[in-house]
Amino acid sequence: MAWLDFRAVRLPVAVCAAFLAAALAAAPAHAQEAAKDAAGAAAPAKVWRHGLSLLGEPKEKPDFAHFGYVNPAAPKGGTARLAAMGTFDNLNPVVANVRGNIAMGLDLIYDTLMTPSSDEVGTAYGLLAEAVSFPPDFSSVSYRLRPEARWHDGKPVTPEDVIWSFEVWRKNSPTSQRYYQHVKSVAKTGPHEVTFTFDEPGNRELPQIVGEFQVMPRHWWEGTDSSGKKRDITATTLEAPLGGGAYRIKSAEPGRTIVYERVPDYWGAKLPVNVGINNFDEIRFEYFRDTTVALEAFKADQLDWRTESSAKDWATAYDFPAVAEKRVVLEEFPIRNLGIMQAFAFNLRREKFQDWRVRRAFDLAFDFEDLNQALFYGQYHRIGSYFDGTELAASGVPAGKELEMLEAVRDKVPPALFTEPYPTPKGGSPEATRANLREALKLLGEAGWEVKDRRLTNVKTGEPFMVEFLIAQPNFERVVLRYKPSLERLGIVVSVRTVDETQYQNRLRQFDFDIVVNSWGQSLSPGNEQRYFWGSEAADVPGTGNVGGIRNPAVDALIERVIFAKTREELVAATRALDRVLMWNHYVVPQWTYGKQRTARWDRFARPERMPAYGAASFPTIWWWDAERAEKTRQPARP
Numbered sequence: 001m002a003w004l005d006f007r008a009v010r011l012p013v014a015v016c017a018a019f020l021a022a023a024l025a026a027a028p029a030h031a032q033e034a035a036k037d038a039a040g041a042a043a044p045a046k047v048w049r050h051g052l053s054l055l056g057e058p059k060e061k062p063d064f065a066h067f068g069y070v071n072p073a074a075p076k077g078g079t080a081r082l083a084a085m086g087t088f089d090n091l092n093p094v095v096a097n098v099r100g101n102i103a104m105g106l107d108l109i110y111d112t113l114m115t116p117s118s119d120e121v122g123t124a125y126g127l128l129a130e131a132v133s134f135p136p137d138f139s140s141v142s143y144r145l146r147p148e149a150r151w152h153d154g155k156p157v158t159p160e161d162v163i164w165s166f167e168v169w170r171k172n173s174p175t176s177q178r179y180y181q182h183v184k185s186v187a188k189t190g191p192h193e194v195t196f197t198f199d200e201p202g203n204r205e206l207p208q209i210v211g212e213f214q215v216m217p218r219h220w221w222e223g224t225d226s227s228g229k230k231r232d233i234t235a236t237t238l239e240a241p242l243g244g245g246a247y248r249i250k251s252a253e254p255g256r257t258i259v260y261e262r263v264p265d266y267w268g269a270k271l272p273v274n275v276g277i278n279n280f281d282e283i284r285f286e287y288f289r290d291t292t293v294a295l296e297a298f299k300a301d302q303l304d305w306r307t308e309s310s311a312k313d314w315a316t317a318y319d320f321p322a323v324a325e326k327r328v329v330l331e332e333f334p335i336r337n338l339g340i341m342q343a344f345a346f347n348l349r350r351e352k353f354q355d356w357r358v359r360r361a362f363d364l365a366f367d368f369e370d371l372n373q374a375l376f377y378g379q380y381h382r383i384g385s386y387f388d389g390t391e392l393a394a395s396g397v398p399a400g401k402e403l404e405m406l407e408a409v410r411d412k413v414p415p416a417l418f419t420e421p422y423p424t425p426k427g428g429s430p431e432a433t434r435a436n437l438r439e440a441l442k443l444l445g446e447a448g449w450e451v452k453d454r455r456l457t458n459v460k461t462g463e464p465f466m467v468e469f470l471i472a473q474p475n476f477e478r479v480v481l482r483y484k485p486s487l488e489r490l491g492i493v494v495s496v497r498t499v500d501e502t503q504y505q506n507r508l509r510q511f512d513f514d515i516v517v518n519s520w521g522q523s524l525s526p527g528n529e530q531r532y533f534w535g536s537e538a539a540d541v542p543g544t545g546n547v548g549g550i551r552n553p554a555v556d557a558l559i560e561r562v563i564f565a566k567t568r569e570e571l572v573a574a575t576r577a578l579d580r581v582l583m584w585n586h587y588v589v590p591q592w593t594y595g596k597q598r599t600a601r602w603d604r605f606a607r608p609e610r611m612p613a614y615g616a617a618s619f620p621t622i623w624w625w626d627a628e629r630a631e632k633t634r635q636p637a638r639p
Contacts, residue, residue, distance in 0.1 A: 046142065048131040052114065052208045054122030054525045055568060060272075069119055069612035070276025070622050076262065078604075078625020079282040081304045083294045086472070086501030087255040087287055090236040093214060094172050097543030098509065100236035101502055103258045104285040107214060109243030113143050113162070114211030115273050118615030121337065122525035124208055125273050128157060128215055134207040138198070141207035145192040150267040151217045151244040159188040164218040166196075166210070168233050174543045176213065178532045182206060202564050205527035217242050246278035259284045276608070279624035289500065291475050301602060305619055308598040310475060311376035318600060327633045329603045332596040337614030339387035339522035343588035344469075344515050348549040349540075352465060353514075356414075357447040359586040361440035365486040366589050369428025375478060380592035384424050386579050387522050389595055392572060394580040396421050401573035405561055406580070412554035417584040424590075433486070440490055456491030466493040470513040472504035509542040511549065517591075518547045524614075526575055530559045534582065548588065554581050604630035 051058035066072045082104075090100030093107075114124035114132070126132065129143040149157035163186050169176040170183070183206070184199040196210045220242040221233045231237070240249040246269070247260040260283045268274050286303060288294040295313060298306045299320050308314045322328040344362070346353040353359060368382045385393035397419060398406050406413065425436050441451070448459045456465040467487070469480045477498060484494045499507070507513055520533055529545070532538050534555050538546040558578040565571035597616040605619075606626040612618055 044135075046133040048133045048144065050131060051117075051123060051125040052132060052211075053120065053124075054205060054208065054527075055120075058117075058123050058125065059120050060117070060125065064272050066272050066275035067117060067119060067612075069608055069610055069615065069618075071608045071624070072276045074276050074279045074606075074608075074622075074624040076279055076624075077281050077627075078279075078630070079284060079304075080280045080605075080620040080623075080625075081284045081286060081302070082620075083297070083303050083306065084258075084285040084287050085291065085294065086289065088258065089238070089254050089502075091239065091241055091249070091252065092233065092235070092237045094168055094216075094233055095236060097173055097175050101505065103252065104287075105258065105260055105283060107245075108247040108260050108283065109241070109245045109249060110214035110216060111149070111157075111245045111268065112212055112214060114208065118337075118612035118618060121614065122208075122523065124211060127268065127271065127273055128162075129211065132207070132211065137201040138204055138207055139201040140195055140197040141210060142189060142193055142195040143211065144190070145194070146268075147192055148267055149244065151220070152242055152248055152263060153217075153220075155217070155219065157215065157217075157244060159190075159192065159194045161218050162186075162194045162215050163188065165216045166213060168216075168221075169213050172234055174541045175532060175545070178535075178538050178541065178544070179528060180210065180213075181531075182528075183210060203528070204566070205525075205563065209528060215244070217244065246274065247283065250282065255287055257284060257286055277621050279622075280620055281625075283620060291473065298600065304602050304604065306600045307617070308600060311379040311594075314379070314598050315377040322602070327603055328600055330598075330600050331617075332598050333611070333616040334596055335389070335616050337524055337616075339385070339390040339392060339524075340519060340593050341383060341386040341388065341522070341588070342517070342519040342591045342593060343383070344591065345518045345548045345588050346515055347511060347513050348551075348587065349511055350514065352467075355447040356586050357443035358449070359589075361443045361447075361490065362487070363586060363589045364425050364436040364440040364443075365490060366425070366483055367427035367433055367436070367486060368592065369426065370433070371479065371482055372592065373428070375482065376592070380594055382424060383590040383593050384422065384583075386520065386582050387526075387575060388593055390522070390524055392522070392524070392526065392575040392579065394422070394576040394583070398577065398580060401570060402576045402580075405558065405574055405577045409554040409557050409581070412552070412557075413581050414584045417580050422580070422583045437486065437489055444490065451491040454491055455493065464493055465491065466495070468495045468497055468514045470504065470507060470516050471496065471498050472501050473517075474498055476517060508547065511540075516547065518588075520545065525571070527563050530562055530578065534578075535559055550582075550585075550587055552581070552585065555585075603633045 050062040051060065084104040086101060088101045088103040090096065090102050091106065093102055096102035111128045113127060113129040115127040116124045128145055128149050130146045131144045132141060134141040145157060145159065145162070151157060166186050170180050182198050182200050182203060183196050185197045187195055189195040198206050221231050224230050225239055238252065238254060240252060246263060246266050248263055250259040250261040252258045262278060262281050286297065288297065291310070295317060297303050318330055323330065346359055348354060372378055372380050387393045406418065427433050427436060444456065449456050449465060450459055457463065471477065471480065477496060480496045487494050508516065532545045534546055534550050536551040536556050538544045539549040539551050555578065558574060558581060561574035562571065562578055565574050599617050604626060605623045606629065607623045
């Protein structure tokens with residue numbers, strides 16, 4: 001039964017209609033007409049949708065049977081063994097950004113209100129929610145829950161669960177605080193309905209992104225554990241939490257292994273968005289502290305699948321017998337839905353990095369071409385945009401709508417960006433290297449630094465320029481050590497500190513670093529997350545995506561243009577303008593990218609004939625265990 005508010009009293013629609021009819025019958029004719037008009041204006045009918053798209057209408061119709069990129073007849077069974085790096089000591093995702101190391105794969109046990117399609121850009125369909133509705137001005141959104149949705153203990157998923165989950169996420173997760181900061185209120189507006197009200201109409205993305213958080217069971221978290229101790233959503237835990245998704249935790253050994261098992265009576269298994277996925281009986285994550293050890297474990301058939309991030313290993317480490325015997329398959333999948341910025345990120349909260357000329361000098365000292373040939377076998381290209389690999393990347397000089405947007409912040413951005421393409425340094429030869437270092441020394445001198453006794457020294461304070469590269473992956477040491485001599489030629493004292501994942505995350509949360517390696521993935525439809533990545537308000541939030549601490553009014557203004565873009569053309573122009581301003585402020589030293597996902601797998605799995613347009617490998621989501629292949633792969637091929 002639908003509900004509405006009538007004169008501040010919550011009543012069923014049928015009761016409201018009877019009350020209104022009686023009132024109209026006793027009123028004068030002109031009052032009756034006025035009351036009819038007021039009632040019609042106060043309660044417009046909701047238009048319910050099965051999906052949401054930021055770029056128009058969803059491709060799938062309301063009665064679609066399954067996504068086009070899955071095999072609806074995929075068999076269930078088998079195990080997928082994957083590697084995870086570092087360690088874990090926490091099974092509570094809410095506090096993952098502020099304390100503890102969260103276990104890999106924990107999202108498998110929870111559902112969200114909506115779930116994305118890997119065949120469309122910025123499009124999601126109902127999962128926990130059977131329908132969604134929002135007004136033309138995007139000032140609110142209502143989700144209608146599926147009555148059949150259940151937790152693993154059989155209890156129903158309720159609006160109260162959704163409201164409680166949203167509030168604990170927003171209160172305890174810095175990421176969620178920023179991401180959902182414009183949700184003014186959330187309330188139950190029907191037996192199975194929840195409504196989110198926003199404080200800024202016109203934000204086209206808000207109705208969709210409030211459907212992304214993991215909904216958790218309020219009754220379980222507010223209950224007690226097996227020892228009678230009350231659970232605490234604000235604390236880390238190693239007790240396996242209750243979920244409602246396709247998988248549940250089977251076992252967990254902190255820092256070693258976590259195993260998920262498929263729930264055979266999962267309530268949502270036959271939903272169109274779930275048909276053909278979640279095909280493995282078990283998904284295991286084995287933890288490693290070192291990437292080399294993880295690679296050796298894969299070669300020894302202790303892991304089934306490996307995504308290779310090292311160009312060196314991709315070129316040299318896969319010549320073992322199982323590859324020659326075709327028991328291990330090497331395959332690259334194109335990445336079409338992701339823009340990337342991977343870079344050395346400066347901590348702008350420290351005085352020595354606040355002058356753009358210093359940051360530019362670091363960029364000039366980074367000889368990518370030499371590094372690419374010496375360490376990466378020429379596989380990469382230099383990143384030249386925060387949205388590299390997409391149509392959102394700025395290029396050339398600004399024109400059209402992008403130029404119009406930049407004119408509005410002209411007094412807050414480097415003047416050269418209006419007349420010159422971004423000057424990515426080029427190296428690869430002794431002549432180019434010397435020219436770049438001469439330019440770097442010139443900029444450092446203009447910024448108040450000079451070389452004395454082979455040390456770069458602050459002219460005013462006499463302080464030497466010292467920098468520490470903080471890294472968590474040992475295989476990145478060789479990259480920094482290749483970069484180090486160029487910086488030392490400028491007189492900079494360079495140290496490299498490799499720490500474990502726990503120490504690394506703690507130092508990031510406390511902003512205790514000079515330079516780190518970081519990456520930011522970008523969708524083809526950027527929006528509110530840009531505030532979290534680059535916005536001034538996120539600069540000093542522990543666990544922030546704004547790792548460097550950028551505070552720039554022009555960046556803030558352009559982020560708003562991105563968020564409130566009304567057309568695709570306007571969104572592309574605003575994103576390019578934002579990209580250009582970020583690049584010209586030299587907040588990072590861009591690194592490299594490849595554009596494909598390199599994968600290696602033991603040949604015991606099958607996949608659909610047509611892969612999703614934007615899902616790359618999509619393992620293990622849409623793959624399945626192939627018993628025939630597995631039997632052939634079990635033993636080496638006979639000569």
